[in-house]
Amino acid sequence: MDPRRLLIFREVARSGSISGAARALGWTQPAVSQHLRALEREAGCTLLLRATTGVELTEPGRALLARADAVAGELHVAREELAELTSLRRGRVRLAAYPSAAATLVPRAMARLRATHPDVDVALTEAEPPEALALLESGDVDLALVFGYDDPGDDPAGGRALVWRPLVDEPVDLMLPPDHRLARRRSVAVADLADQPWIVGCVRCRAHTLRVCATAGFEPDVRHESDDYVVVQNLVAVGLGVALLPRTATEAFRHADVVVRPGRAFGTRTYGTVHREGALGVPATAALAAVLATG
Amino acid sequence: MDPRRLLIFREVARSGSISGAARALGWTQPAVSQHLRALEREAGCTLLLRATTGVELTEPGRALLARADAVAGELHVAREELAELTSLRRGRVRLAAYPSAAATLVPRAMARLRATHPDVDVALTEAEPPEALALLESGDVDLALVFGYDDPGDDPAGGRALVWRPLVDEPVDLMLPPDHRLARRRSVAVADLADQPWIVGCVRCRAHTLRVCATAGFEPDVRHESDDYVVVQNLVAVGLGVALLPRTATEAFRHADVVVRPGRAFGTRTYGTVHREGALGVPATAALAAVLATG
DNA sequence: GCCGAGCCATAACTACTGCTTATGATGCCC
DNA sequence: GGGCATCATAAGCAGTAGTTATGGCTCGGC
Numbered sequence: 001m002d003p004r005r006l007l008i009f010r011e012v013a014r015s016g017s018i019s020g021a022a023r024a025l026g027w028t029q030p031a032v033s034q035h036l037r038a039l040e041r042e043a044g045c046t047l048l049l050r051a052t053t054g055v056e057l058t059e060p061g062r063a064l065l066a067r068a069d070a071v072a073g074e075l076h077v078a079r080e081e082l083a084e085l086t087s088l089r090r091g092r093v094r095l096a097a098y099p100s101a102a103a104t105l106v107p108r109a110m111a112r113l114r115a116t117h118p119d120v121d122v123a124l125t126e127a128e129p130p131e132a133l134a135l136l137e138s139g140d141v142d143l144a145l146v147f148g149y150d151d152p153g154d155d156p157a158g159g160r161a162l163v164w165r166p167l168v169d170e171p172v173d174l175m176l177p178p179d180h181r182l183a184r185r186r187s188v189a190v191a192d193l194a195d196q197p198w199i200v201g202c203v204r205c206r207a208h209t210l211r212v213c214a215t216a217g218f219e220p221d222v223r224h225e226s227d228d229y230v231v232v233q234n235l236v237a238v239g240l241g242v243a244l245l246p247r248t249a250t251e252a253f254r255h256a257d258v259v260v261r262p263g264r265a266f267g268t269r270t271y272g273t274v275h276r277e278g279a280l281g282v283p284a285t286a287a288l289a290a291v292l293a294t295g
Numbered sequence: 296m297d298p299r300r301l302l303i304f305r306e307v308a309r310s311g312s313i314s315g316a317a318r319a320l321g322w323t324q325p326a327v328s329q330h331l332r333a334l335e336r337e338a339g340c341t342l343l344l345r346a347t348t349g350v351e352l353t354e355p356g357r358a359l360l361a362r363a364d365a366v367a368g369e370l371h372v373a374r375e376e377l378a379e380l381t382s383l384r385r386g387r388v389r390l391a392a393y394p395s396a397a398a399t400l401v402p403r404a405m406a407r408l409r410a411t412h413p414d415v416d417v418a419l420t421e422a423e424p425p426e427a428l429a430l431l432e433s434g435d436v437d438l439a440l441v442f443g444y445d446d447p448g449d450d451p452a453g454g455r456a457l458v459w460r461p462l463v464d465e466p467v468d469l470m471l472p473p474d475h476r477l478a479r480r481r482s483v484a485v486a487d488l489a490d491q492p493w494i495v496g497c498v499r500c501r502a503h504t505l506r507v508c509a510t511a512g513f514e515p516d517v518r519h520e521s522d523d524y525v526v527v528q529n530l531v532a533v534g535l536g537v538a539l540l541p542r543t544a545t546e547a548f549r550h551a552d553v554v555v556r557p558g559r560a561f562g563t564r565t566y567g568t569v570h571r572e573g574a575l576g577v578p579a580t581a582a583l584a585a586v587l588a589t590g
Numbered sequence: 591g592c593c594g595a596g597c598c599a600t601a602a603c604t605a606c607t608g609c610t611t612a613t614g615a616t617g618c619c620c
Numbered sequence: 621g622g623g624c625a626t627c628a629t630a631a632g633c634a635g636t637a638g639t640t641a642t643g644g645c646t647c648g649g650c
Contacts (some may be wrong), residue, residue, distance in 0.1 A: 001370055001374060003301075003366065003370060004297065007298070017627090018627070019627080028609075028611080029627080030612095030629080030630095031608070031609055033628065034628095040576075043377045044381040045380060046574075046576025049571050049572070049573050049574060050626080050628085052456075052615095052617040052627065054625095059387055059388075059437075059579065060377060060381070060578075063373075063376045067373035067376070070365075071369045075298060075362070077362060078296065078301070078359055079296060081355075081359070081362070082339060083339075085340060086338070086339040086340045086355070093354075142354075161646070276346075277344065278341055281341025282353045282354055283340055312598090313597080314597065314598080322639095323639065325601095325638085325640085325641095329600095329637080330637085345597080346598080346645095346646085347596070347598065347646040348597065348646075348647080349596095349597070350598085
């Protein structure tokens, strides 16, 4: 049963005549007449009695009209809901972000989004980039905020069918204990750190540190490992080693006793958004991606 | 928003891929793909994310799917209801019938209909033919059981846009008091009744009596008038006059003291069904008309 | 590591659906 | 009784909605 015919039938019932329905639909009378004939053939019985004064529903016609009204109602609700979602009067988007971003730029972006679209809900999941990509691919989040280092072969999208949009390049800084001999220098060369104990972070941060050291001609003496930039800074602060941390980490938390030294040779880290192909077609996702990009 | 596209979208969601939906619908993959594109254009946002492994709904897609399910449900119910009505597992038909028929052949017909189709309800309204036709035209009944006499100009359908189907010709009989001088004769001529007091019924029955008498060359002395065949017979029984009654009336009720004399000259009455053009397209109405015709 | 089998989209073509125009019949109303 | 409303039907045409053909992409297996 063609549901469009049901709606045409409903219009006929509403206006009380085939000609009236045709006018309401912007069609000619025979067009509606033919649809009704087809509908009655499908229905297997007469739905309305024709007279020169108009038409009148039969019992099956009245039964069918109730269903047609219900269908029209559902279509109306569907249009309403879609309009709400596209105009961002409603919506929900799930975001995965790495810890230091989740502590800094993500809350700011969420606040900006809420200011313009208070009924768009953002669900945040803290996750390191590899996990974030997995969440993206499994459909558990709509958008991921990840980072990559300027090292060859470090592709944030992981070679998968995902769209990577880099947003900001941030410098990587050296963390030194306050009483360290190098802490007095304005700039520190990587080679100066060859004999130091090192503290490294997550897998990819560790790889970056190793690469930076390799470029300077040595393999670092890795003593401690932690994803957590608060932990890393506390280790550095008490003199247990040196470390490289991206700028966001020290923006999120800055240990009073840690000396931060910038340096080109420490490299840069780039953060940005990743999403599945086409995911920005969902207004709420696009809005969050946009507000993250302007942050 | 084209509701057919909604159902196509639902099939895609159900099968998890565009190709799968196309197979289920007996179409090719591009046909479904194009419908989805059109639906997304109507919706104003992306409804599903395409991947090489299939598709996955977005948030607006999930919202729309709920509506699509509701529409599909309504269509299913519509088909079910129509099937019940066409197969006479359910239904309702409103009948108007004149009193003597309502007392005799209509109950028998209703009983036969109930035997074969117990859930088809018949609503009976007792009404003399003119009133029955009015009920038919106002849409208050679906079928009318009316009668007409074999007099010129007596058209049961009343010249209106109604379909008249004659069913049975029944003789009209003479009612005589038991001790009447003519009661001993086997046959009575109309002319023999010229000096009798007469009892007549409804407007059209009265017209028939006047016509029968006029044919015999006299105008009857009408003393009493009553639609009710029980009243008429009681008046005759106590000798207050003679009367003409159709056979159905004496089948419905036969006063013990009334002498019934048949006679060709008394004329015949024809009963049958009347309905609006196309009304038999409704199965319940057709079934009642059919069972009345076989009665 | 590459080929095949899925998935998807797009472009171009075609045929049939679905509308229009034209016409006729009927009934109501002034 | 003529004009205007309703309806249906037939015939014709155009645009929708399918088709076929093609290409890109991933995943999985040999």
